[in-house]
Amino acid sequence: MLKANPNPNPKDDSKKSRTVDLGNGSSVIYVPRFLAYDVAWEFFNYLDNHIPWTRPTLRVFGRSCTQPRDTCYVASAGLPDLIYSGYQPHAHSWDNFPPLEDILDAVSMRSSHLTCVFLVPSLVRSNVFACLLKGGNDYVGWHSDDEKLYGSTPEIASVSFGCERDFILKKKSGKSSQERRSDDKPPLKRSSKSSQDDQHSxxxxxxxxxxxxxxxxxxxxxxxxxxxxxxxxxxxLTFRLVLQE
Ligand SMILES: O=C(O)CCC(=O)C(=O)O
Ligand SMILES: [Fe+2]
Structure with a gap:
């Protein structure tokens, strides 16, 4: 059986995690060795073989396009349907994928030592988006995960497996708080931190x-x-908490 088993000595977190203060109450915590290398490969193999991956057709700015990655959506019962770019993913049950709960538990445990609110399990329901990039041509376009059901200051935890990829954060421009997921617009090729501190990778x-x-x-x-x-x-795997009404 797979066990996520995060670092047994969370007091070491200060050495093993990096917190980036983005200003104005935004921050990111990065833990490079959250899961042991071999355990992470076991999860990779499980996810690769057992998740029912789909690559849906989306409607973006009036045009049809194939989403540039495989996905699967798993959600607690009773959550509102999710719809984006004209597509409503089927909400799979957590019960069908017990290792996902193991990883969520590990995220929860570690996060309590990092003083994140992730999680108070009895008070929250949650969902997870699994996403598979087959190679360098697959990507995730610019977006923010600011749907109302996650509350005004969502904590979003993502765990990565397999090929290393750049994850880029870019400050929204003044009037673009409405910028939405734009999967037909590949992001910038460069990944360096800009001089204005408005980009981090x-x-x-x-x-x-x-x-x-x-x-x-x-x-x-x-x-x-x-x-x-x-x-x-x-x-x-991107885990999001949904606040109970
Ligand atoms: O693949 C990633 O690292 C990020 C995925 C993501 O941003 C999302 O699913 O909302
Ligand atoms: Fe996201």
Missing amino acids: FMLKHGSLLVMRGNTQRDWLHSVPKRAKAETTRIN
Whole structure:
């Protein structure tokens, strides 16, 4: 049986995690070695083989396009239907994928030591988006995860497996707080931190955890750009809490 078993000595977190203060109440925590290397590969193999991956057709700015990655949506019972870009993903049950709950538990445990609110399990329901990038041409376009059901300051935790990929954060421009997921617009090729501190990048390692906090969804966009050199598969799980009414 798979056990996520995060670092047994969370007091070491200060050495092993990096917190980036983005200003104005936004921040990101990155834990490169959240899961042990071999355990992370076991999860990768489980996810690769057992998740019912689909690559839907989306409607973006009036045009049909194939989503540039495989996805699967898993959600607690009773959550409102999710619809984006004219597509309503089927909400699979957590019960069908017990290892996903193990990973969520590990995220929860570690997060309590990182002083994130992720999670108070009895008070929240949650969903997870699994996403599979087959190679360097697959990507996640610029977007923020600011849907109302996640509350005004959502904590979003993502765990990555397999091929390392850049994860870029870009400050929303003044009038663009309405910028939405734009999967037909590949993000910028460069991933360096800009001189204005309005862009940050993280190379998300196999077995790593990244948590976005505070106002990050309100003030920042994020993306995983195309990368010619990323030849192998990368899987990511993005966990989101849904606040109970
Ligand atoms: O693949 C990633 O690292 C990010 C995925 C993401 O942003 C999302 O599912 O909303
Ligand atoms: Fe996202």
